Amino acid sequence: MELGWLLWGAAVLLLLHVLMELSPAVNFALRIGFYYLLFFVCSAFTVPVCLLVNGGRTVKNMRIIKTVVKTFKYFFGLRFEVKGRENFEVEGPAIIVSNHQSILDMMGLMEVLPDDCVQVAKKELMYAGTVGLIIYLGGVIFINRKSTSSAKMVMAEVAKTMATDNVKVWVYPEGTRNCTGDLLPFKKGAFHIAVQAQVPVIPVVYSSFTTFYNPKKNLFTSGKIKVEVLPPIETKGLTSDDVSDLTDRCYRTMRETLFRLSGRPGE
Numbered sequence: 001m002e003l004g005w006l007l008w009g010a011a012v013l014l015l016l017h018v019l020m021e022l023s024p025a026v027n028f029a030l031r032i033g034f035y036y037l038l039f040f041v042c043s044a045f046t047v048p049v050c051l052l053v054n055g056g057r058t059v060k061n062m063r064i065i066k067t068v069v070k071t072f073k074y075f076f077g078l079r080f081e082v083k084g085r086e087n088f089e090v091e092g093p094a095i096i097v098s099n100h101q102s103i104l105d106m107m108g109l110m111e112v113l114p115d116d117c118v119q120v121a122k123k124e125l126m127y128a129g130t131v132g133l134i135i136y137l138g139g140v141i142f143i144n145r146k147s148t149s150s151a152k153m154v155m156a157e158v159a160k161t162m163a164t165d166n167v168k169v170w171v172y173p174e175g176t177r178n179c180t181g182d183l184l185p186f187k188k189g190a191f192h193i194a195v196q197a198q199v200p201v202i203p204v205v206y207s208s209f210t211t212f213y214n215p216k217k218n219l220f221t222s223g224k225i226k227v228e229v230l231p232p233i234e235t236k237g238l239t240s241d242d243v244s245d246l247t248d249r250c251y252r253t254m255r256e257t258l259f260r261l262s263g264r265p266g267e
């Protein structure tokens with residue numbers, strides 16, 4: 001009886017293996033499917049741990065989440081090479097901004113995430129089952145991207161609580177995923193809160209995934225990701241009139257760094 005099950009298991013694995021060899025589309029779907037499954041299953045186990053250790057929604061849970069997610073890269077043969085970690089060591093709160101290419105960014109995020117740092121996310125993620133629950137428990141701030149006024153209100157609240165709770169806030173200023181090897185224009189929310197709270201902006205840049213990951217071409221192999229934490233940009237003394245300049249400056253620096261890390265000549 002048990003031998004029968006083993007044989008069935010082996011047959012299914014063999015079939016999947018053959019399908020993966022034959023079809024890039026199947027290969028890609030299975031690898032991404034496995035990625036989603038890891039998140040789904042691991043968060044189901046991590047939710048009770050977070051509740052037992054920290055009792056509820058708090059940024060302290062990020063340490064637990066980080067420990068789990070940092071193991072995922074080994075399943076996919078991904079390596080991270082991080083430079084400039086010392087730039088996170090600023091006194092007090094800060095806004096961290098980084099480029100956002102794909103859901104694979106969650107691994108890159110957890111690879112470098114400093115302590116006491118929450119992220120801003122679209123509110124739809126709150127409903128992603130166990131993943132939504134774990135993100136909620138980690139203290140993630142949810143915004144409604146469809147309503148600028150309500151998103152701005154949440155962001156203003158963030159600017160206030162950042163100082164009182166002494167936390168850093170991680171924002172993807174492109175506002176959506178973009179896997180083209182370039183940056184989308186930046187939204188200004190992150191820079192508004194940096195100026196309102198008079199805290200530095202720390203840019204983090206991940207090299208382009210295009211050589212090993214491209215959903216349109218069903219490409220998802222192993223690969224190396226270079227990460228650079230850039231020196232903090234001070235905002236002391238800046239006013240809301242300076243937000244556009246600050247945004248542009250940050251955008252230019254990050255774009256140059258992205259091209260340099262990805263081995264693509266700047267324009």
Ligand SMILES: CCCCCCCC/C=C\CCCCCCCC(=O)SCCNC(=O)CCNC(=O)[C@H](O)C(C)(C)COP(=O)(O)OP(=O)(O)OC[C@H]1O[C@@H](n2cnc3c(N)ncnc32)[C@H](O)[C@@H]1OP(=O)(O)O
Pocket residue numbers: 038039040042043046064065068069100106119120121122125131134135138140143144145147148151152155156171172173174175176186187188189190192193
């Ligand atoms: C354990 C095992 C398993 C575990 C599994 C766990 C997984 C990992 C766990 C946990 C990590 C979770 C991490 C999740 C990550 C998710 C990523 C996402 O979801 S990315 C999408 C959402 N994020 C954003 O969208 C942010 C960036 N967006 C902004 O900051 C925008 O600015 C926003 C939403 C506030 C407004 O967006 P607008 O589309 O309306 O665009 P605009 O151009 O920026 O604003 C319009 C006008 O309003 C002004 N404005 C904007 N914000 C303002 C403010 N705060 N005060 C005053 N004016 C403001 C601007 O200056 C602009 O005006 P003028 O064009 O300059 O005249």
Ligand SMILES: CCCCCCCCCCCCCC(=O)OC[C@@H](O)COP(=O)(O)O
Pocket residue numbers: 036039040100102103104105106122125127128129130131175176177178
């Ligand atoms: C009901 C069961 C669901 C199981 C779901 C597993 C989900 C794993 C997802 C990990 C978190 C991904 C975070 C992320 O990268 O979100 C994308 C947004 O930043 C940008 O959104 P978009 O590009 O504008 O759609």
